[in-house]
Amino acid sequence: MNKHILILYYSRHGATKAMANRIAQGVESKGMQAKLRTVPEISNGIDFSQASVPDEGDLFVQKDDLKTCAGLALGSPTRFGNMASALKYFLDSTSSQWLSGALVDKPASVFTSTGSMHGGQESTLLSMMLPLLHHGMVIAGLPYTHPELHSTTTGGSPYGATHYAHGEKGNKLSDDERALCFAQGQRLAAIAQKLASQ
Template identity: 50%
Template sequence: MQEILVLYYSHRGSVRALAEQIAIGIHQVPGAVARVRTVPRVSTVCEAVEDEIPADGPAYVEPRDLAECAGLALGSPSRFGNMAAPMKYFLDGLAGEWANGVLTGKPACVFSSSASLHGGQESTLLTMMVPLLHHGMLLLGIPYAETRLNTTRSGGSPYGATHVAGMDGLPEPTADEAELARAQGRRLAETALRLAGER
């Protein structure tokens, strides 16, 4: 079985809900399984401020999760068109993994959620791709062959799965958003399996 790391930060639950849909898509591919992880919140002085073990939900990511994964789905809420500080703080600490090429050649995708319809989702996805490119990862989007990209009236992007949570912070994705997230998970898993077979 090839393990695909689904790594995210979620403040109010909407990115977590997308991560769960991506994990479902990964599990739909025979030979692939999702390993879901998160990162802790950070304080205003950029230190992790959570307990070592989360109170609920997935475990915090560890270096071995990156080394052992065959692919990576990375998710964050949009913060003024950029990823949230906890995810940036985590990525900024990966100099050792970068120097050792831990993620080089592995496929990756990104996903995000925002409160407003034009809340910077696509720029958030694009800025999340930059550190993955520095790590030598192979980036995957969602092709327009996924017909829901043409029918969605909320989230969904060729750059990656997205969700519009609204000002009330509704965590559950719409049917279109959920299916696009599952499709992204399937595409990531299928690509990881193909690449693993060629190594």
């Protein structure tokens, strides 16, 4: 069994990265390794504007990371109700992984951050699920058994963890957001373990 969950994200100002780190903690609390990866920024919608290896932070994702993972958490800030172009650009390049079935029957979850309360969080999460469904992945949301989905006044959704980065709060996750990110990581790892034992 592959022992790691790939947490693939794009983060411009750090909020989505903070969510990815908290999801990783949830994954590792279930005894699995969390492999954090990001994608480079793009310019002109075509050319990568960064070097092939980042100067700091998490490494850029490689296509083999999709093949070797036991599950995937996909995260992006919201851009007009959709995922950021840098992440979409990478996903659009995964045709060979789609043809080979590299992600078939692996669990996946999604997460996002917005700068406004009604900034398109749920439409972003739904749009991020679409390529994962095409890859044959098993989508795992957050059930309402998590009390934070009932109490949150910031981010949180049954479709996946969300963050509302407003005002001075910025990249700091609320207690409810932290709990939901952690729970999402735990659930993804637990489902990966169950599917691998079939």
